[in-house]
Amino acid sequence: MIRQLRALLGSDINTALLYAVVAAVLQGIAFVLLVPILRALFGNPSDAWPWLGALFVAGIAYGVVFFRGALAGYDVGGGLLRTLHHRLGDHMSVLPLGWFTPARVGEVSTLVSQGVMGVANAPAHLLRPLVSAFVTPATVVLLMALFDWRIALATLATAPLIALSYWWSGRLVERAERGTVIASAQASTRVVEFAQNQPLLRSTGQTDRGWATLDAALAKQRDEGRKLIVKAVPGMVLFAIVVQLAFAAVLLFGTYLAVGGSLSTPDLLALLVLAARFVEPIWMAADLGGALKLSRGALNRVQDVLDSPPLPQPSTPKAPTTDDVTFEDVTFGYNGSAVVKGVSLHVPARSMTALVGPSGSGKTTLTKLAARFFDVDSGSVRVGGVDVREMTTEQLMGQLSLVFQDVYLFDDTIFNNIRLAKPEATDAEVFAAAGAARVDEIIARLPDGWQTRVGEGGTSLSGGERQRVSIARAILKDAPIVVLDEATAALDLENEAAVRDALKALTTDRTLVAIAHRLSTVVNADQVVFLEDGRVTATGRHDELIQRGGRYAEFWKGAR
Ligand SMILES: Nc1ncnc2c1ncn2[C@@H]1O[C@H](COP(=O)(O)OP(=O)(O)OP(=O)(O)O)[C@@H](O)[C@H]1O
Numbered sequence: 001m002i003r004q005l006r007a008l009l010g011s012d013i014n015t016a017l018l019y020a021v022v023a024a025v026l027q028g029i030a031f032v033l034l035v036p037i038l039r040a041l042f043g044n045p046s047d048a049w050p051w052l053g054a055l056f057v058a059g060i061a062y063g064v065v066f067f068r069g070a071l072a073g074y075d076v077g078g079g080l081l082r083t084l085h086h087r088l089g090d091h092m093s094v095l096p097l098g099w100f101t102p103a104r105v106g107e108v109s110t111l112v113s114q115g116v117m118g119v120a121n122a123p124a125h126l127l128r129p130l131v132s133a134f135v136t137p138a139t140v141v142l143l144m145a146l147f148d149w150r151i152a153l154a155t156l157a158t159a160p161l162i163a164l165s166y167w168w169s170g171r172l173v174e175r176a177e178r179g180t181v182i183a184s185a186q187a188s189t190r191v192v193e194f195a196q197n198q199p200l201l202r203s204t205g206q207t208d209r210g211w212a213t214l215d216a217a218l219a220k221q222r223d224e225g226r227k228l229i230v231k232a233v234p235g236m237v238l239f240a241i242v243v244q245l246a247f248a249a250v251l252l253f254g255t256y257l258a259v260g261g262s263l264s265t266p267d268l269l270a271l272l273v274l275a276a277r278f279v280e281p282i283w284m285a286a287d288l289g290g291a292l293k294l295s296r297g298a299l300n301r302v303q304d305v306l307d308s309p310p311l312p313q314p315s316t317p318k319a320p321t322t323d324d325v326t327f328e329d330v331t332f333g334y335n336g337s338a339v340v341k342g343v344s345l346h347v348p349a350r351s352m353t354a355l356v357g358p359s360g361s362g363k364t365t366l367t368k369l370a371a372r373f374f375d376v377d378s379g380s381v382r383v384g385g386v387d388v389r390e391m392t393t394e395q396l397m398g399q400l401s402l403v404f405q406d407v408y409l410f411d412d413t414i415f416n417n418i419r420l421a422k423p424e425a426t427d428a429e430v431f432a433a434a435g436a437a438r439v440d441e442i443i444a445r446l447p448d449g450w451q452t453r454v455g456e457g458g459t460s461l462s463g464g465e466r467q468r469v470s471i472a473r474a475i476l477k478d479a480p481i482v483v484l485d486e487a488t489a490a491l492d493l494e495n496e497a498a499v500r501d502a503l504k505a506l507t508t509d510r511t512l513v514a515i516a517h518r519l520s521t522v523v524n525a526d527q528v529v530f531l532e533d534g535r536v537t538a539t540g541r542h543d544e545l546i547q548r549g550g551r552y553a554e555f556w557k558g559a560r
Contacts, residue, residue: 004299005080005123016076016123019069020131024281026062027132028139030055031277035147035270042266069128077124084116084302094310094393098373106189108305115298122295126288133285137278144274148263151271154253155278158246162282165242169235169286174293176231181297183217183224190217239286243279250275311372317392320384320399323349323480323511325370330379332369338377340365341534347513349480352524354516354542357531358555363515366531367483370513371400383481401474403484403506407466409454414443414469417454421473429476436505437472438498439465464495471502482506484514486521519556530555 005013033055040048092108137159145152194201194214201211254271257263263271325347332340340362347353355363368374369381372388380387384399401421409417418439419430434440442465446452454460461469474482484503500520506512516522522542530538530545530552538545538552545552 004303012076012079013123016069016072016127017131019065019072020128021135023062023065023069023128024132024135025139026058026065027281028136028143030058030062031136031140031274032143032147033058034273034277035144035267038270038273039264039266042264042269066128073124073127076127077120077122080123081116081120084119085112087306088112088116088302091306091308091310094313095308096311096374097371098368099308107301111298111301111305115301118295118298119302121291122299126292126295129281129284129288130292133281136281140274140278144271148267148271150257151250151254151263151275154250155246155275158249161242162239162246162279165235165239166282166286169232169239170293172235173228173232176228177293180221180224180228183221187214187217187221190214236286243282247275247279311393312375312389313392314390317395318386318390319395320386320391322385323399324382324385325481325511325513326382327366327369328380328382330366330369330376330381332365332374332376334374339534340369340376342379343531343534343536344379345529345536345539347511347527349511350509351526352507352512352514353527353529354514354522354525355529355531356516356522356552356555361531362534363531364485367485367513367515370483371402372396397479399479399481401477401479401482401506403467403470403474403482405463405467405485407470409461409466409469411453411455413451413453414439414446415450417469418472418476421477425476433472433476436475437468437502439468439472439502441498442468462495464499468495468498468502471499471506475502475506479510481511481513484512486514486517528552 033051036051037048037055040046040051088108088111141152141156141159144155190213194211206212251272254263254268254275258265258268327343327345330340330343331338339360343362343366345353355366357363369376370383370388372381372393375389380389382388383391383396388396410420414434415430418434419425421433422429425433431440434443442461443449443452452460484506503521514521514525516525516528522528525542527539528542528545529536532551538548538550540548546556
């Protein structure tokens with residue numbers, strides 16, 4: 001873990017580590033100084049003064065180093081928090097867009113909040129006690145040998161047993177925890193789903209009876225929790241017994257030496273105090289085991305994200321020269337099995353192509369390949385005459401505007417949400433784009449007009465309204481090619497007309513690739529591409545294809 005942290009933080013962690021080691025050694029020295037002090041107190045009390053002075057100095061030094069070490073630990077923890085946020089942010093900006101599935105986004109949001117805090121906790125709160133757990137007892141044993149090598153050796157002999165039982169109990173807890181962690185994560189997901197899907201669950205009476213899926217997840221969480229206790233407790237009990245037995249063995253050995261006369265009573269007392277101190281830091285480390293595992297788990301999950309391969313960028317990028325899109329014998333699958341199979345199609349500049357086909361036929365996947373959410377398995381996708389793999393992400397995104405169904409609006413004003421598409425746009429340009437997408441009509445009914453905030457995700461707007469804001473963004477961005485996933489949700493008449501007008505404004509003089517769900521869009525298309533099971537099975541204008549009959553005509557008959 002230290003190696004992983006060092007790779008992230010460079011030498012900063014070394015300073016915190018050094019302070020922790022020095023503090024632990026000083027703590028060990030302070031403990032050992034109790035031996036000569038007790039000896040003196042039982043023999044000639046005035047001899048205790050120099051040792052008390054040494055203890056005072058060691059105590060002060062320990063305090064100073066501890067304080068500096070704690071500050072260094074917090075600094076490293078804070079630095080780690082910033083570094084991880086930056087690294088994750090930087091890395092996410094170069095990951096393929098296809099990486100961001102809803103599940104991954106959920107995972108990342110938990111990771112950047114709780115996970116990263118857990119990792120930062122390691123240098124801030126765990127490093128010092130863990131170092132102390134090893135270094136302080138080692139110092140104690142070493143220095144104890146100066147006073148009585150036999151007791152030191154006896155104490156040292158218990159170390160492997162203590163270490164072994166610590167490792168074994170840790171393994172038991174770790175194994176048992178795996179199930180609990182998974183069950184807890186699943187239960188949390190179900191609770192969130194339960195909250196999000198109240199309308200559906202209530203309308204189907206599942207909130208009164210109890211939603212079986214949530215009940216099962218909570219029952220599993222409870223069972224795993226019980227299993228954790230049953231499996232982990234024996235290890236913890238064994239560890240406690242071993243530590244107590246080790247202490248008792250040293251005590252018996254010391255008493256044996258004292259009875260035999262080779263160890264004075266004050267020495268025995270002092271050494272026993274030391275032996276008790278020897279086990280104290282180990283106890284503390286055992287308590288921190290759980291927190292350490294959480295930190296390590298979170299660090300591994302951060303590392304997994306950082307290790308996800310970024311979208312490869314070309315070494316000599318080529319600038320797009322035209323405004324058309326071409327798929328050439330494209331095959332692509334998400335998990336090995338192809339969902340787009342040998343698709344070839346050409347979308348000429350400033351024309352409109354409607355992708356039509358049954359659910360799951362690969363329409364969305366095709367548009368995502370054009371925007372390079374993923375790289376094709378074979379064949380090529382050319383945007384502006386250049387293979388998307390031969391231009392930089394900036395060049396590709398400069399060519400495209402993406403208008404998808406799941407429009408996300410930031411909790412800000414509509415004006416700022418539109419301006420996001422082109423931060424350097426003048427106010428007049430933003431108003432013009434809003435007007436063309438008929439967003440100004442939405443503004444007119446909002447309580448604070450242009451100043452109204454739209455709520456997280458744009459929840460205060462309807463689906464059709466959100467798509468109009470998204471179209472306004474695309475108009476403002478003014479990229480030559482538009483990739484559109486038309487809203488499937490039924491729109492009211494007013495919204496339907498407004499979206500149609502907004503689209504008309506967007507597509508004038510632009511190339512449009514649209515996943516079309518409405519007949520009105522399809523009849524306006526210069527070319528309809530009919531997809532079935534990942535293959536293009538018909539291409540032409542809508543009326544031609546209808547006249548031709550066959551599966552395309554059947555598809556529209558079925559759709560109505
Ligand atoms: N991220 C993904 N991981 C794995 N499989 C996926 C993923 N996205 C889509 N698929 C699968 O790929 C196939 C094509 O899906 P795609 O979304 O491209 O179809 P579609 O024609 O757009 O469907 P719809 O009209 O229902 O949106 C489907 O079988 C789908 O289950």
